[in-house]
Amino acid sequence: MKTEQNTSNSQFARLLPGELFIKEHLTNDDLTLKTNMKPATSNDPNVAKGTETLSESLGLWMLYAVEKGDQVLFAQNVEVLKAYDYQDGWIAWKAGGGNETLVATNALVDDLRIAEALYMAAEKWGDETYIQLANEVGQSILENQSREGLLVDFYDRQNKVASDYLTLSYLNASAVQLMEKHQQVNKELNNQVHSLLNTLPTKNGFFPFSYQLGSKEYVYHQEVNLIDQLYIGYHRAQVGISSPELWAFLKEEFARNGLLYGRYDASTKKPLVSYESPAVYSLAILTASELKDYTFARDLYERMVRQQIRRPESEFYGGYVDMSQMDTHSFDNLLPLLAERRLFNEGTLQ
Template sequence: MKKKLQAVLLILTIFILTGCSSQENKVSVPNGDSNFSKRSHYGNYISNEKNLRHFIENKMMTKKGIFTNYKKQSYKKSVARGHELLSESSGMWLEYLAYTHQYKKFREFYQATKKTFDQKSQFSYRYTPTTNKKFDVNATLDDLRIIRALQMYADQTGNKTFKNEAARRFMSLQKNTMSNGKIASFYDVKTKKASDDGSLAYYDFSTLKYFESTSEQNKKMYKKQLAVVQNGYLGDAFPLYASSYNWRSKTYSNSDLNTSEALETLLHLSEIGKLKQVSLNWLQDQVNRNTLYNSYSINGNVVSRSHSAGSYALAAMIFAKQGNKAMYQKAMKLTWKYQVKNKKSAIYGGIGIEHQNEAYSYNNLTTLLAAKY
């Protein structure tokens, strides 16, 4: 009798554990395609793109990921540089492979990305090859970009495995970094804490909207997320958005704006038809005058008068999403000015500073993506 009772209890335990596991592993997969792969086809930069792609594949690419900078630089704890690898770069490259239908390369590179950055619930934002160090935190936008790329691949190929992978990844990311409208800039897998700050550039609305379409609760979450960004608007005099929102103090940041991050915010709004006309007008003026500088105060004063290919490439993406072919091509013309034309240069074909042999992955990959918009 005792043995029978033990057997029954064992079966019940297995049943309960299996039930809990299936509940935890249940993934809500959105219906239909995402439209992430939709393009304007305004760009026709065959030669520029070919040379840039060749530079990235032959001078920046490794088996584990893409160099942050072509130039070797000493290690710096506060910021990735030199031959460190970023999940940001891997996500961008995956998007490009999806745009260009390079499906075998996509599958291979995604496996490499997982091997380098995977932390099960998220991707580490940074990896240092010399010490084999994977950082404990992610960058939520980088995760969303990889998830978007996975969905692009699934849409184009009809591959259910990748569709489920994208949905599972989103669910895991959501659990740690999203709540009540909040999108934390990062989550630390060691301390198991999310940041109090949420960068407004990290609210990738088209991706959020697609994956949060699976329930009424998620749809409410999306509305709150949109409100967080829209309420960070700085005003018509300088029609950009605050850099971040602090959920502890319930205040928007007064810090200077990094232009590439500010434009990421505009791009995400443009992708869902929520970009203000006054913001678009401001951006057109800067591109027309070639005065899209790298940093501004929240009052609109120029903090840094340097320029960035990445910022002009982002502007091109925004114009493409707005259906403005002329402005897209004008922005791309300014972007390609940063491409190294000297065939004797070590960074020929890349976007960078020739005399310093510097070519950052962000500028190169953003330009490459913009060419496909």
């Protein structure tokens, strides 16, 4: 499958069932991605539902287009970005859904991901306009969310105030590296981000959840969400930092039970839930790919796709659908699709 990596013509790329599902069941008329397959509304402004769309989904879809080598899909999503609640590089964390309530905050992790995808696309296809857009996002982050030499979670555009904490799973150091390469952040900030990730403490093998800038303290959660842990592990692996304690726990847990649960107790390391998460497996696969742990990546993939509807005759073919609820979340389909494409590109899957 080397053709996929070396050409911008996506006709050579294998069409994956997950991509079909997303296009058929999770795409709005304006080409934004739905948060849920099932129509729903929420009275909570901090929750996205139904046809509302997330900057998270947009960034993952853009990364997938780059990974696939699909220039048309990427260009389509650049137009979606421009039509989104986007102002001088600031990107609302959710939009659409017929909800006119002002969304005043962004999300650092999503903005970094979108900038990363734009820089990668510019490098892949030689389009300077993508660099300009990525630089706008980088400038917004630098101007609004840089505090004490670090980055913080969000900027509230309405109240003109930034948060005073950093959720550690948000810290995408490879995106910050690209921002430094394109002279949007200085070397000091890039080094500080890398240093923070590199020197993260652990408690009983788990990373802290966040860092409070005011008190300069790390915050740990008793209930450990593996998605948060794996995002930290993945972002570290992307810039050459291993996470031996977390990785050993994941491999031991998978060897013992043949699966990974979604949440664990920080003290006992026992699962707190009975469910498995496609997003957990996806992030573990992407991390394994960075660490060149290809056998484990394949084992994780085989377990992940057990949750996918693989029968071509099914209406929901390719989706990670909870059939008891007849619903699914965009996150639980985009991340598995990205991980699967990565495995095909590197030759782990044939």
